[in-house]
Amino acid sequence: MKAVYVTSFEQPSCRLEVRDNVPKPEVGPDTVLVKIKAAGINSIDKRIMGGQFFHLPVKPPFTPGLDGAGVVVEVGSDVTRFKPQDRVYAHSKKMGHFAEYVSLREVEVRHLPTEISFEQGAVLAIPYLTAYRAIVNRGKAKKGETILIHGASGPVGLACCQIARSLDLRVLGTASTAEGQQLVKENGADLVFNHKSPDHITQILDASDGKGVDLIVETNSSLNLQGDIKMSAKGGRILVIGNGPGQLQGSLAGLMPKEINIVGVGLVSATQDNHNEAYTFIESGVKAGSLVPVVGRQYDLDDTTEAIENLGKPKTTLGKPIIAMS
Ligand SMILES: NC(=O)c1ccc[n+]([C@@H]2O[C@H](COP(=O)([O-])OP(=O)(O)OC[C@H]3O[C@@H](n4cnc5c(N)ncnc54)[C@H](OP(=O)(O)O)[C@@H]3O)[C@@H](O)[C@H]2O)c1
Numbered sequence: 462m463k464a465v466y467v468t469s470f471e472q473p474s475c476r477l478e479v480r481d482n483v484p485k486p487e488v489g490p491d492t493v494l495v496k497i498k499a500a501g502i503n504s505i506d507k508r509i510m511g512g513q514f515f516h517l518p519v520k521p522p523f524t525p526g527l528d529g530a531g532v533v534v535e536v537g538s539d540v541t542r543f544k545p546q547d548r549v550y551a552h553s554k555k556m557g558h559f560a561e562y563v564s565l566r567e568v569e570v571r572h573l574p575t576e577i578s579f580e581q582g583a584v585l586a587i588p589y590l591t592a593y594r595a596i597v598n599r600g601k602a603k604k605g606e607t608i609l610i611h612g613a614s615g616p617v618g619l620a621c622c623q624i625a626r627s628l629d630l631r632v633l634g635t636a637s638t639a640e641g642q643q644l645v646k647e648n649g650a651d652l653v654f655n656h657k658s659p660d661h662i663t664q665i666l667d668a669s670d671g672k673g674v675d676l677i678v679e680t681n682s683s684l685n686l687q688g689d690i691k692m693s694a695k696g697g698r699i700l701v702i703g704n705g706p707g708q709l710q711g712s713l714a715g716l717m718p719k720e721i722n723i724v725g726v727g728l729v730s731a732t733q734d735n736h737n738e739a740y741t742f743i744e745s746g747v748k749a750g751s752l753v754p755v756v757g758r759q760y761d762l763d764d765t766t767e768a769i770e771n772l773g774k775p776k777t778t779l780g781k782p783i784i785a786m787s
Contacts, residue, residue, distance in 0.1 A: 464560030465765045466522045470512030476521075477510065477766045486557070486564035490539040493570050495549060498579035500529035500558040502760070502782040503587045504615070504703075507772045509556075516729045517554055526558025526784075530573055530582025540567050548573040552586035552736075554729070559765055561786060568733055571740050574747040577754060584616065584754035584781040585743065587728070592620035592678075593739040595700045595726045596628070600676050607631040607669055609692060612680030613650060614641030616781035617702065619755050621678050622649040624742075627751040633665060633674065644779050648755070656681075662688045673697060673719075681705030686723075690715035702726045755780035762786060 464483045468476045488494045508514040510525055530550040533543050543549065551570045557563040573582045596602045602625070610621045613634030625632045626649030634650035636642045637657040645653045652668055654661040666673060673694035679685055680703040687710070689699045701723060716723070731739075746752030757780030760768040768782055 462561040463762055464524050465526070465762060467510050467519075467525055468522050470510075470521060477769065479763050479765065483560070485562045488535050488537050488564060490537040491567050492537045492564045493533055493540055493543050493549070493567055494535040494562060494564050495529075495531045495551065495570070496534050496562055497529050497531040497558060497560065497786055499531070499583035499786065500526045500784040501583040501587060502768050502772070502784065503527055504617075504772055505587075507769055510769060516727070517556075519556070524557045524560050524563075526556050526560070526563075527554070528552040528583065528586035529558035529563070530579040530585070531563075531786075533570075534562070537567075542567060543570060543572075548575075548579070548582075550582035550585050552590065559762065559784060561762075571744070574744055576747055576750070578756075580756045580759065580783055580785060581754040583783045584756055585747075588616040588620040588781060589624070589743045589752065589754075590731065590736065590739050591617050591702060591726070591728050592624045593742060594728055594731055594735065595678050595702050596621060596624055596630075596676070597739075597742070598731070598735060599724050599726045600678075600698050600700050602628055602630055602676055604629040605631070606675035607633065607694075608676040608678065609665060609674045610634045610645075610650070610678045611656060611685055611689070612636075612678075612703070613645040613648075613653070614638070614779060615680065616755070616757070618678070618680060619644065619648045619780070620752075623752045624746070625649065627746055627749075630676075633668060635661065641779060644755070648753075656685070662691055665692050669694065676700060678702060683707045683709045687711040687715075690719075690721060693719060693721045695719045696721070698722045698724050700724050700726050757782045759783055759785045 614636035634645040635656040
């Protein structure tokens with residue numbers, strides 16, 4: 462089979478190789494062999510492949526790719542939930558999705574809802590699991606609350622908008638381009654603001670009648686935390702899912718009078734039970750049509766280096782980038 466390998470963490474960029482004639486992974490008693498139809502490209506891949514994400518200890522050579530969708534081709538003797546030909550999607554901390562076949566533990570695999578394509582299935586796991594972890598597990602959002610998704614036009618932000626809308630929250634989102642703002646609106650935001658405009662903090666406060674917002678999902682916390690403190694309501698929760706570039710600046714004094722909570726969100730800390738709860742919610746949302754994964758630019762396996770280099774650059778296509786395979 463064909464597979465991508467990270468062969469070294471040499472800086473400034475990692476070394477990626479696409480290898481042919483790699484043996485297919487072996488099937489153990491509790492594993493499922495999946496032929497990948499589409500693999501998800503996540504913003505964290507760049508750091509993983511550069512050896513800068515220490516929460517998933519891997520050493521080269523390894524095949525990256527945290528999530529994807531495809532068809533079951535073989536199952537181990539102890540596997541009960543799957544059979545060959547089943548359409549599935551998956552997330553595995555052990556990675557391996559940037560390949561034609563991946564062997565996954567049965568618990569890591571889910572049936573792909575019939576309503577969506579393999580390409581959409583590759584968008585499902587990391588963005589929606591992260592959004593659920595932020596809004597439900599960590600944010601404990603309640604119906605009727607106002608949530609600001611800061612950085613709503615990325616894959617995680619769009620998943621947050623859809624999940625927040627499906628929970629009957631009032632959704633405010635930010636994006637810096639006209640196309641991004643349009644997409645954020647189409648995916649559930651009641652109001653959209655430009656995070657590059659100096660006026661967005663005042664505008665968001667005005668949109669919440671001066672009280673501030675109950676929850677903020679923050680993708681660029683080092684840049685935005687000071688503004689978040691200003692935009693938070695009394696007792697508000699700032700859900701930190703991303704740091705962004707640069708160092709945190711300013712004072713935390715504003716936290717005290719409003720008793721604001723800054724809450725860390727880390728998918729790496731979610732348990733299998735957390736994942737199962739989130740997957741059940743996500744799949745019922747997909748079936749109901751309230752959660753609709755947005756596919757971005759599609760690459761071939763041979764173009765993985767380009768795909769990874771493009772992470773963080775201005776996007777030519779919005780939605781989550783994927784590697785599509787026949
Ligand atoms: N904690 C976890 O477990 C976990 C899991 C998965 C992902 N993440 C993190 O979640 C974040 C989003 O992931 P993603 O895949 O959706 O990334 P992405 O595709 O890079 O999207 C990033 C978003 O940030 C926005 N942005 C850029 N500058 C901004 C600013 N100054 N203020 C607010 N937003 C700004 C972009 O909007 P424009 O392009 O419109 O400017 C875009 O919507 C990343 O930081 C990623 O590392 C965390």
